[in-house]
Amino acid sequence: MTVEEQYELNIGPQHPSTHGVFRIKVAMNGETIEDLDMIVGYLHRSMEKLSEERTFTQNIPFTDRADYLAAMSNNLGYCLAIEKLANVIPPQRATVLRVIFAELQRIASHAMANGTLVSDAGAWQTPLLYMFREREKILDLFEMTCGARLTTNYMRIGGVAFEPPDEFYPLLNELLGELPDKVDEYMDLLSTNEIFIARTKEVGIISPEDAINASLSGPALRGSGVPWDLRKAEPYCDYENYSFDVPVGNTGDSYDRFMVRMFEVKESIKIIKQALNELPSGMHKTQIPLALRPEPGQVYYRTEGPRGELGYFVISDGGPAPYRMHIRAPSLINLSLLKQLAVGSSLPDAVVTLGSIDIVVGEIDR
Amino acid sequence: MVLGSLQVPGKDLSELINNSFADTIQNYTEDWVELKIENYLQIIEWMQNDKNIDAAQLSNLTAVDMLDSFEIHVHLQSLDKQKLYSIKVIIDRDAPSIPSLSNLYLGANLQEREVYDLFGINFTDHPDLRRIFLWDGFAGHPLRKDFLQMENANPGLPRFPFEEEGKQER
Amino acid sequence: MSFFNQVFKGPQLAYYFKKISIAVFIFIVIVAGYFFSQLFFDLSKFSQFIFDFVLQRSNYNFAYFTSSIIGALGIISFVGLVLLVGSWVERRVIAKFQIRVGPNRVGPFGLLQPIADAIKLMQKEVLVPAIADKTLFLIPPVAIFLPAILAWGPIPWAPNMSYLNINVGILYVFAVSSLTVPIIFFAGWSSMNHYALLGSMRTVAMMVSYEIPISLSLLSVAIITGTLNFSEIVLWQSTNSIWLGLFMPFSLFTFFFASTAEINRTPNDIAEAESEIVAGYHIEYSGMKAGLFMAVELGNAVLLGALVTSLFLNGWFLFGIEKFVPPYIIFIGKTVAIYLLLIWLRATFPRFRLDQLMNFAWKTLIPVSIINFFVIAIEVTILNQFQSTGILIYIFALFNIFLFLGLIVVWSKIFSVDKFQPEKIQPKFAGEIGGLEAMKGVKSVD
Numbered sequence: 001m002t003v004e005e006q007y008e009l010n011i012g013p014q015h016p017s018t019h020g021v022f023r024i025k026v027a028m029n030g031e032t033i034e035d036l037d038m039i040v041g042y043l044h045r046s047m048e049k050l051s052e053e054r055t056f057t058q059n060i061p062f063t064d065r066a067d068y069l070a071a072m073s074n075n076l077g078y079c080l081a082i083e084k085l086a087n088v089i090p091p092q093r094a095t096v097l098r099v100i101f102a103e104l105q106r107i108a109s110h111a112m113a114n115g116t117l118v119s120d121a122g123a124w125q126t127p128l129l130y131m132f133r134e135r136e137k138i139l140d141l142f143e144m145t146c147g148a149r150l151t152t153n154y155m156r157i158g159g160v161a162f163e164p165p166d167e168f169y170p171l172l173n174e175l176l177g178e179l180p181d182k183v184d185e186y187m188d189l190l191s192t193n194e195i196f197i198a199r200t201k202e203v204g205i206i207s208p209e210d211a212i213n214a215s216l217s218g219p220a221l222r223g224s225g226v227p228w229d230l231r232k233a234e235p236y237c238d239y240e241n242y243s244f245d246v247p248v249g250n251t252g253d254s255y256d257r258f259m260v261r262m263f264e265v266k267e268s269i270k271i272i273k274q275a276l277n278e279l280p281s282g283m284h285k286t287q288i289p290l291a292l293r294p295e296p297g298q299v300y301y302r303t304e305g306p307r308g309e310l311g312y313f314v315i316s317d318g319g320p321a322p323y324r325m326h327i328r329a330p331s332l333i334n335l336s337l338l339k340q341l342a343v344g345s346s347l348p349d350a351v352v353t354l355g356s357i358d359i360v361v362g363e364i365d366r
Numbered sequence: 367m368v369l370g371s372l373q374v375p376g377k378d379l380s381e382l383i384n385n386s387f388a389d390t391i392q393n394y395t396e397d398w399v400e401l402k403i404e405n406y407l408q409i410i411e412w413m414q415n416d417k418n419i420d421a422a423q424l425s426n427l428t429a430v431d432m433l434d435s436f437e438i439h440v441h442l443q444s445l446d447k448q449k450l451y452s453i454k455v456i457i458d459r460d461a462p463s464i465p466s467l468s469n470l471y472l473g474a475n476l477q478e479r480e481v482y483d484l485f486g487i488n489f490t491d492h493p494d495l496r497r498i499f500l501w502d503g504f505a506g507h508p509l510r511k512d513f514l515q516m517e518n519a520n521p522g523l524p525r526f527p528f529e530e531e532g533k534q535e536r
Numbered sequence: 537m538s539f540f541n542q543v544f545k546g547p548q549l550a551y552y553f554k555k556i557s558i559a560v561f562i563f564i565v566i567v568a569g570y571f572f573s574q575l576f577f578d579l580s581k582f583s584q585f586i587f588d589f590v591l592q593r594s595n596y597n598f599a600y601f602t603s604s605i606i607g608a609l610g611i612i613s614f615v616g617l618v619l620l621v622g623s624w625v626e627r628r629v630i631a632k633f634q635i636r637v638g639p640n641r642v643g644p645f646g647l648l649q650p651i652a653d654a655i656k657l658m659q660k661e662v663l664v665p666a667i668a669d670k671t672l673f674l675i676p677p678v679a680i681f682l683p684a685i686l687a688w689g690p691i692p693w694a695p696n697m698s699y700l701n702i703n704v705g706i707l708y709v710f711a712v713s714s715l716t717v718p719i720i721f722f723a724g725w726s727s728m729n730h731y732a733l734l735g736s737m738r739t740v741a742m743m744v745s746y747e748i749p750i751s752l753s754l755l756s757v758a759i760i761t762g763t764l765n766f767s768e769i770v771l772w773q774s775t776n777s778i779w780l781g782l783f784m785p786f787s788l789f790t791f792f793f794a795s796t797a798e799i800n801r802t803p804n805d806i807a808e809a810e811s812e813i814v815a816g817y818h819i820e821y822s823g824m825k826a827g828l829f830m831a832v833e834l835g836n837a838v839l840l841g842a843l844v845t846s847l848f849l850n851g852w853f854l855f856g857i858e859k860f861v862p863p864y865i866i867f868i869g870k871t872v873a874i875y876l877l878l879i880w881l882r883a884t885f886p887r888f889r890l891d892q893l894m895n896f897a898w899k900t901l902i903p904v905s906i907i908n909f910f911v912i913a914i915e916v917t918i919l920n921q922f923q924s925t926g927i928l929i930y931i932f933a934l935f936n937i938f939l940f941l942g943l944i945v946v947w948s949k950i951f952s953v954d955k956f957q958p959e960k961i962q963p964k965f966a967g968e969i970g971g972l973e974a975m976k977g978v979k980s981v982d
Binding site: 007008009015016017028031118119120121122123124125126129130133193195196198199208209212222225226227228229232233245246247248249250346347348349351 | 630633634635636730731734802803805806809810811812813814882883884885886887888889890891892964965966967968969970971972974975
């Protein structure tokens with residue numbers, strides 16, 4: 001005799017694999033998930049409302065706190081949006097420095113994402129700490145440049161805040177020299193590990209049609225094989241001048257998203273090397289008024305953040321503060337398919353799927 | 367202001383729409399095309415299916431409080447054509463309601479819930495219209511400009527938030 | 537690091553002094569250890585002395601009782617020492633794997649860390665969930681110690697040094713370790729927590745499945761040695777000059793892998809999978825009660841090392857070294873080696889999924905174990921025709937090793953365990969940017 005009874009399980013808000021205060025209420029039958037409801041908002045800090053009361057420059061630190069694992073990329077997206085709104089043109093050196101820091105941030109973020117994914121698959125944090133080794137060096141570079149490791153607040157409207165110190169370049173070159181070997185090491189360790197393959201292969205498959213329809217972006221979209229990268233499609237910061245490839249996945253499963261991130265790290269290394277070669281001399285920022293008052297108008301500016309399409313929708317009414325600022329958060333929108341993916345699968349698969357989508361709760365809740 | 371390289375200028379988009387649907391464009395500028403609310407769902411469905419426009423992805427959906435009305439801003443994009451379409455709808459502020467895009471785009475679900483939560487705009491035919499960031503029973507919708515003047519408005523957490531239905535305990 | 541490099545340009549005198557003092561310390565330990573080992577070479581002398589001493593002053597029963605109490609205390613204190621030192625070893629070794637330092641603050645090299653942990657855990661409040669079944673909830677953390685300590689009884693440490701030298705040693709260990717199942721199930725069930733319930737259900741499912749391959753591999757050991765007594769199994773390996781682990785590698789593999797499932801070690805720790813069901817059956821336990829569960833897990837890992845050592849790795853024998861080093865030191869050394877292997881696995885591998893583990897047990901381990909068992913039975917029949925096993929046993933060992941490899945290959949082909957080759961799965965690079973249409977233009981990496 002079998003008795004089938006649905007029971008409810010709260011995954012989170014505090015759970016090792018929700019990567020923050022994120023809660024999923026699942027209805028389970030045995031080990032199978034039959035219904036899923038995600039509950040977010042535990043980290044809601046009402047950034048969009050707060051930013052309406054602060055000047056354009058004062059809003060930059062908020063963007064650090066949105067996606068706290070990719071502060072540089074978020075700074076960059078916001079500053080580019082406001083520059084477009086206010087017709088500020090940053091100096092050439094600032095643009096190249098921005099590319100360097102955004103790509104370094106991408107490497108650090110992807111290292112974190114992949115490390116936690118393997119931890120979710122059950123490895124006892126060894127891969128996570130290995131990847132932290134490289135991330136730590138990148139954060140050291142951030143620290144010596146702008147004094148902060150996590151919430152950098154480095155980009156400014158019209159440039160970057162500080163010139164990197166002289167010690168920065170030799171250390172960066174050293175890091176770039178060893179990074180490809182390290183990435184290969186991780187690939188050897190993980191991408192052919194039987195257990196890791198068994199856990200991630202054909203788990204959480206997203207078809208390209210669904211991925212596009214559900215507004216997925218970033219590695220989650222490219223993992224499904226859709227070759228869409230805003231750095232190529234809508235180049236900002238002169239990305240059209242750098243030669244790099246856009247890796248895409250095959251089947252759209254968790255393993256492909258993992259591999260896409262691994263390959264993107266390699267492409268980012270290429271971009272940083274080219275940027276370092278072309279780094280022009282000159283000013284690192286232009287002077288803008290402290291209380292910047294852009295012309296009335298609106299802008300929707302998108303950049304390719306580590307988690308996907310990071311858009312800033314800003315409306316100015318001519319005052320010193322934005323009339324409305326909206327952050328198009330890739331972490332939140334990438335979760336659109338979570339229910340569809342998890343229902344019918346088992347709890348371990350759902351955890352791996354969530355890990356491979358790579359969410360940052362600060363960005364989901366804002 | 368210079369448009370992004372992908373964005374279709376409002377004039378071109380309004381011509382495209384006008385060719386198929388006459389008299390549906392309220393207004394347009396370089397940045398956006400304003401649709402009438404009656405034709406909103408119909409035109410977006412057409413844009414999703416039309417081969418030339420091919421608005422396959424909903425990039426962004428958000429709202430703006432204009433004090434006398436709400437604006438819904440929708441950004442659609444075509445990946446194959448590499449185009450971004452910016453559409454705007456003005457809706458009534460007293461009883462804000464607009465058709466939901468969730469049946470066309472899976473990605474609209476969470477974004478519309480966010481707008482509902484923070485603006486109180488009702489999306490008709492939305493499959494799962496609940497608050498997303500704030501708890502049920504939170505008084506008011508914070509992204510409205512008159513949030514602090516609204517009835518029952520009391521910013522800050524008086525007590526630990528409960529998820530029971532009904533009004534928040536003070 | 538950079539601070540030290542700036543202050544001291546390179547290693548200084550203090551650095552070399554530290555190195556030299558460590559070398560001198562190791563030398564003294566070796567010399568002192570040699571003399572002590574000669575003194576305590578055969579511990580049975582001491583127990584015999586105590587037995588005789590008490591016997592002269594009272595009757596036989598009392599003497600027997602006294603010496604058995606002393607023996608039990610010896611085993612319990614060894615297990616206690618293992619729990620303390622083992623947790624330090626595990627944390628330090630895993631830290632080395634993970635490019636960290638590990639606990640190094642409390643005492644020399646952080647050696648007192650387990651004691652500090654225990655004190656901290658004892659100070660903590662033991663929370664009992666309001667809806668939990670109170671009695672049933674409080675029993676398991678204590679009760680789970682019973683099988684963990686009882687199973688140490690028949691372990692043969694050295695010749696004449698086995699607390700329970702009984703003829704049904706294997707059966708005894710097998711029976712006692714099965715006691716863990718209901719205790720873990722009580723723990724999960726009484727907690728009234730869905731995570732705990734999931735964890736205990738997984739444990740039960742896994743134990744039921746994995747005891748079959750374990751018993752099959754132990755059966756192979758039993759038929760070749762003709763005994764269930766641990767000491768005699770060790771002696772059999774010595775007289776026939778072969779380690780059973782070499783003679784039947786598949787039994788060793790089955791026993792080791794299935795036991796990791798039984799004792800919840802990576803890669804089979806699904807009963808308390810941290811990233812899925814947080815801590816499994818002991819999620820609701822806090823303070824020292826949680827500590828007891830963790831301690832038992834660690835003790836079981838060392839127990840597995842001792843079992844593998846005596847059953848498959850020739851116990852206290854090690855190429856004649858046992859004549860110079862006390863045999864129980866060799867035994868403990870082999871046990872620690874197996875324990876380090878377990879730590880290595882834990883630091884390296886991700887976790888299987890429940891259904892994958894079940895598939896592996898029922899579709900691979902059990903059928904292959906049965907084949908393996910029959911092959912060994914045939915070999916034993918042939919070996920029994922001869923007076924001495926001689927060279928034939930090595931031929932069979934070689935045959936078994938190839939059979940082991942061959943069976944793995946055949947089974948992975950039959951059940952297509954590796955459905956895909958990683959080299960075919962390399963991500964491709966986008967040719968042009970776009971959506972579904974552009975997907976057709978994607979070129980694969982060369």
